[in-house]
Amino acid sequence: MFSAAEIKSLNETELEVYKYITKNRTEVLNMKIRDLADAAHVSTTTVLRFCKKIGCEGYAEFKLKYKMELSKNEVAKDYNDVHTMLQYFKRIDTxxxxxxxxxxxxxxxxxxxxxxxxxxxxxxxxxxxxxxxxxxxxxxxxxxxxxxxxxxxxxxxxxxxxxxxxxxxxxxxxxxxxxxxxxxxxxxxxxxxxxxxxxxxxxxxxxxxxxxxxxxxxxxxxxxxxxxxxxxxxxxxxxxxxxx
CATH class of the missing domain: 3.40.50.10490 (Glucose-6-phosphate isomerase like protein; domain 1)
Structure with a gap:
């Protein structure tokens, strides 16, 4: 879901949102925008900017797309290096x-x-x-x-x-x-x-x-x-x- 170009476009505070999401993938699906902002120590405005930079109109659309993305990888429910590396090589294959x-x-x-x-x-x-x-x-x-x-x-x-x-x-x-x-x-x-x-x-x-x-x-x-x-x-x- 996160392309190399999209990640590269994020500023320092938006990267904090990205890093929190990648470390807490399933938990994010149950979080409101204020919850995510507080957890990543940023503002709700930063979360919205993050959503727009990855191609979503708002936070609701992000959660929907992210849930769909996670469902594609149900086999890798737990964070593991193999899944991470496969995602990396898929991301740079451009x-x-x-x-x-x-x-x-x-x-x-x-x-x-x-x-x-x-x-x-x-x-x-x-x-x-x-x-x-x-x-x-x-x-x-x-x-x-x-x-x-x-x-x-x-x-x-x-x-x-x-x-x-x-x-x-x-x-x-x-x-x-x-x-x-x-x-x-x-x-x-x-x-x-x-x-x-x-x-x-x-x-x-x-x-x-x-x-x-x-x-x-x-x-x-x-x-x-x-x-x-x-x-x-x-x-x-x-x-x-x-x-x-």
Missing amino acids: EDFDNELNKVAELIYERSNVIFLGIGTSGILAKYGARFFSNIGKFSQHIDDPFYPVPNRYLDDSVVIILSVSGETRETIDQMHNFLNTKSVILSITNTNVNTIASMSDINLSYYMPMTIIGDSLNLTTQVPVLFILETLAKKVQKMEIDQ
Whole structure:
């Protein structure tokens, strides 16, 4: 029901409505608009704006369409990763998303170097991304130390790919400042496009998956979309190299 383009059009408060709905799918069907607004800590006006941005005239129409959508997936009554991933791949299986990846791949193809940056789990994915791009013949390296010094002259012909689920990792943001005064292209891959890292980037790719946080800091949000995006970009760059 929620297309990538519709989700991308949501502002920060409207995203709170989206995130609450995805985490409380069945409960929402029994909630009045005021109940949903209170639960998501937004106004009823924000809920109505959210409804219109996803193609509904009002809250009543949204609940009806959402109920129909849930009934299509009765097999997956409980939230599970398989259902979530199937929904994700269905959501991105569009010409618009493929064209977006083509544009990013062309930018990477035109640059000599690719630098991946991330810490924690994103740091592990940065290492994987650098190895995968190196496998297809694109010189790449990863940085998982936010204090690692990089000479500015080395960045001028580079694409810097920054990985962060929240887009608010302080150490990663501090490292980003080192790249802003260079001629490098900064691409970020984050869960949503409403965050500090996305706003600081030249290009942002976001995947919009339900956030899973344990305790104060353990983030278990699936990273399968990140792997898919990185591998798809690498293969597109490889095809450009072969076709050249």
